[in-house]
Amino acid sequence: MNPGDALEPQTYAVRRSDLVRYAGASGDFNPIHWSDRVATAVGLPGVIAHGMYTMALAARAVATWTDGAEVVELGCKFTNPVAVPDDDTGVDVVVAGTVKSVEDGLVTIALEVTCEGAKVLGMPKAVVRA
Amino acid sequence: MPVDQSLVGREFPPTQPYRVSAEKVRELAAATGSAAGPVPATFPIVMAFEAMNTFLEDVGVELQRIVHGEQRFAYERPIAVGDELTATLSVASLRQIGGNDIIGTRSEIRDASGDLVCTTTATLVHRGGEL
Numbered sequence: 001m002n003p004g005d006a007l008e009p010q011t012y013a014v015r016r017s018d019l020v021r022y023a024g025a026s027g028d029f030n031p032i033h034w035s036d037r038v039a040t041a042v043g044l045p046g047v048i049a050h051g052m053y054t055m056a057l058a059a060r061a062v063a064t065w066t067d068g069a070e071v072v073e074l075g076c077k078f079t080n081p082v083a084v085p086d087d088d089t090g091v092d093v094v095v096a097g098t099v100k101s102v103e104d105g106l107v108t109i110a111l112e113v114t115c116e117g118a119k120v121l122g123m124p125k126a127v128v129r130a
Numbered sequence: 131m132p133v134d135q136s137l138v139g140r141e142f143p144p145t146q147p148y149r150v151s152a153e154k155v156r157e158l159a160a161a162t163g164s165a166a167g168p169v170p171a172t173f174p175i176v177m178a179f180e181a182m183n184t185f186l187e188d189v190g191v192e193l194q195r196i197v198h199g200e201q202r203f204a205y206e207r208p209i210a211v212g213d214e215l216t217a218t219l220s221v222a223s224l225r226q227i228g229g230n231d232i233i234g235t236r237s238e239i240r241d242a243s244g245d246l247v248c249t250t251t252a253t254l255v256h257r258g259g260e261l
Contacts, residue, residue, distance in 0.1 A: 012163060022161040025154075028179055030193045038194055042257060051198035052175050056162040059171040063164065071171040075202030077253075122200075126171075 001066075001107050001130070007097035010061040014049050014082060015090030022053050036086070044081060051078035054093060054120055058111050061095035062126045065109070069128040072106060077122030082115045091115060097126075105130050133189055133231040133256060137221045142188065144216040145180045147242065152211045169209040174248045175201070177217035178237045182252065185219050185235070191256055199232065199253035206246050214242040222251065231256035 019033050028050055031038035036046050055076055062071065084091055093115050100108040111124035154176075155169050164170050186193060209215070216239070223234035232255055239248040 018161065018163075022158075025158040025161040026176055026179065028175075030196070032194055032197075042194060052172055052179075052201065053162060055201060056158075056164065056170060056172045060162055060164045062171070063168070068165070068168050070168075070208050071203075071205060073202070073204050074171050075200070077200040078198050 001099045001102060003099055003101055005099040007061075007065045007099070007109070009094050009096040010057075010064060011092050011094050012057050012060070013090045013092055014053065014057075014084050015088065016047065016084055016086055018090070019047065019049055019053065019084060022050055022056075026050070026052065028052065045083045047084055047086070048081035049084050049093075054078070054082055054113060055124075057093050058095050058113050058121065058124050059126070061097065061111070062109060062128065065097060066107070066128050069107070069130070071126060071128050073125070073127035076111070076113075076124035078120070079122040080115070080118055080120045082120050093120070100125075102130060132226055132258065133191065133224060133233060135224055137189065138224050139221065141218060141220040142181065142185050144218040144240075145177055145184070147214045147216055148177050148180075150209060150211050150213040150215065155211060169211070171203065171205075173209055174203060174215070174217070174239045174250055177215050177239055178219070178250050178252065181217040181219035181237050182235065182254070185221070195257045197255040197257060199255045201250065201252050203248055203250045205248045209247060213247070215239050215247060229258040231258065 113121040
């Protein structure tokens with residue numbers, strides 16, 4: 001990997017069933033991730049993906065690009081919700097990345113994570129061991 | 131009801147030791163379609179989330195009023211199956227903006243020897259007002 005390299009964007013479908021599965025696996029049973037009634041009551045458009053679900057997809061893309069390299073840092077802001085419709089196809093999240101730097105054995109990757117054309121994570125970044 | 135400013139700097143007791151099992155790693159990886167193999171980078175959220183829940187219950191905040199604002203992980207070493215981990219949460223900052231509380235937390239994930247494995251920081255937005 002070299003600075004400036006654009007990494008192959010990865011597209012992942014997110015369905016309601018994935019969120020239920022993730023809730024069970026992670027222990028995050030916040031009802032805004034499975035109940036439209038609660039989600040709309042707190043002002044959300046409907047059930048949204050766990051921020052950590054979207055972040056996990058970003059980490060999944062990094063693992064794909066780097067062949068499972070050791071992650072040293074991972075971080076992002078959650079700037080826009082990923083609304084997940086109650087149907088069988090769900091919604092696509094696209095993870096793109098650019099190599100920002102390669103130094104001291106560490107590769108810094110700037111990510112761009114979008115859903116329906118809108119960025120959903122703010123300044124997502126990963127640092128992996130080269 | 132705003133969260134009390136005196137919380138800043140408070141450290142909560144460590145969570146019960148959490149044994150990282152191959153089954154749990156597979157389950158979490160499979161939930162996000164990730165390949166089997168190394169422990170996913172976001173895995174420490176399992177312990178950090180438990181610490182956060184204890185904190186929210188302690189201060190009387192409902193989980194459904196929380197929106198995740200930011201999350202960062204800095205790893206000292208990769209997490210491995212067989213690790214026994216605890217999370218110790220402290221409240222780093224607290225601000226009120228437009229009727230919401232913006233809570234900054236920091237959790238240290240340590241192994242059975244007490245060595246630091248990962249430090250994770252989170253910004254939690256507590257939405258005030260009526261539901």
